[in-house]
Amino acid sequence: MGRVVASAPGKLILFGEHFVVKGYRAIATSVNLRARVDVEETSGSWVEFHSPTLNLKSRVPLDLGGFHGEFEVYVEILRALRREGYSIVPHRVVLESEMPVASGLGSSAATSVAYALAYTALLGDPLGRDELLRISFEGEKVAHGRPSGIDNTIATLGGTVVYRRGDKPTPVNAVIPEDYTFIVADTGLKRSTRDVVEHVLKVAEMLGEAGEYVYLAADRIVEKALKALETGDMRLLGSLMYVNHGLLVAMGASNLALDTLVNIARVKGALGAKLTGAGWGGCMIVLAERGKAKAIVEELERHARMVRPVSIHVPGALIETL
Numbered sequence: 001m002g003r004v005v006a007s008a009p010g011k012l013i014l015f016g017e018h019f020v021v022k023g024y025r026a027i028a029t030s031v032n033l034r035a036r037v038d039v040e041e042t043s044g045s046w047v048e049f050h051s052p053t054l055n056l057k058s059r060v061p062l063d064l065g066g067f068h069g070e071f072e073v074y075v076e077i078l079r080a081l082r083r084e085g086y087s088i089v090p091h092r093v094v095l096e097s098e099m100p101v102a103s104g105l106g107s108s109a110a111t112s113v114a115y116a117l118a119y120t121a122l123l124g125d126p127l128g129r130d131e132l133l134r135i136s137f138e139g140e141k142v143a144h145g146r147p148s149g150i151d152n153t154i155a156t157l158g159g160t161v162v163y164r165r166g167d168k169p170t171p172v173n174a175v176i177p178e179d180y181t182f183i184v185a186d187t188g189l190k191r192s193t194r195d196v197v198e199h200v201l202k203v204a205e206m207l208g209e210a211g212e213y214v215y216l217a218a219d220r221i222v223e224k225a226l227k228a229l230e231t232g233d234m235r236l237l238g239s240l241m242y243v244n245h246g247l248l249v250a251m252g253a254s255n256l257a258l259d260t261l262v263n264i265a266r267v268k269g270a271l272g273a274k275l276t277g278a279g280w281g282g283c284m285i286v287l288a289e290r291g292k293a294k295a296i297v298e299e300l301e302r303h304a305r306m307v308r309p310v311s312i313h314v315p316g317a318l319i320e321t322l
């Protein structure tokens with residue numbers, strides 16, 4: 001009986017979340033927190049899912065019928081694979097993630113990508129990158145109603161990309177000088193991406209032409225951020241992060257917990273800070289000089305559930321053992 005472990009990285013949206021949903025550009029990067037999926041063929045007549053992190057288990061019949069609660073996203077991956085001609089064989093799946101769930105770091109997309117890769121490798125026909133992007137997007141549609149596709153793109157490709165809905169993602173040659181670091185802080189507040197996305201879209205609709213200017217400003221920030229990333233101009237990059245956070249506040253995607261963490265980072269001398277992902281809780285990111293990082297981390301820790309200096313621009317999906 002075969003067994004395969006595959007992994008995929010989480011993502012940080014550096015610029016452009018929400019605005020990307022309506023076709024504007026965003027910049028996303030991979031982060032050194034990974035989802036790992038262990039798939040083992042069994043002799044039973046089920047697909048068995050186990051998430052030690054969430055302390056959840058479920059058994060799904062091989063015809064994949066019915067609704068499967070917390071595991072629906074992964075059952076959808078199997079349905080998409082079946083449509084592509086892959087057979088559904090009995091197997092056990094253990095899903096683990098170093099990212100907090102529903103916190104904006106793309107844990108569900110990374111897990112979907114790692115699962116699709118591990119399962120198809122188990123069958124001896126691992127998906128290529130383009131197929132992996134397509135199949136994992138089916139899982140994203142279940143996770144929330146109008147996904148832009150940015151989360152599963154980064155989980156698959158790794159690195160850093162400029163992303164526009166419907167276009168091929170463009171890799172970015174990000175230069176982060178040694179003296180600088182990113183820090184991630186989790187508010188610990190869970191929220192549904194779908195709800196925040198719907199809210200922001202409603203605000204945009206209400207604002208009409210005025211809303212379009214906000215989206216255009218966000219897009220121009222992406223353009224400038226791209227240059228700052230490619231030339232290693234961290235001061236400019238940080239300023240743009242604060243401005244991007246302001247636009248997300250304006251559109252109703254932030255909340256008190258996120259604004260508190262962003263303000264703490266600013267007061268403690270961070271070059272930049274913003275919410276990352278959908279908002280209304282979840283995570284925020286900080287860009288700081290290494291010399292100031294310790295003081296910033298210590299102050300954030302007084303208000304956040306988890307705070308971590310992280311590396312960005314790491315490898316995408318890969319098979320870890322065969």
Ligand code: MEV
Nearest residue numbers: 017018147148149277278
């Ligand atoms: C969620 O990580 C990012 C959003 O822009 C939604 C999406 O792009 O699908 C809020």
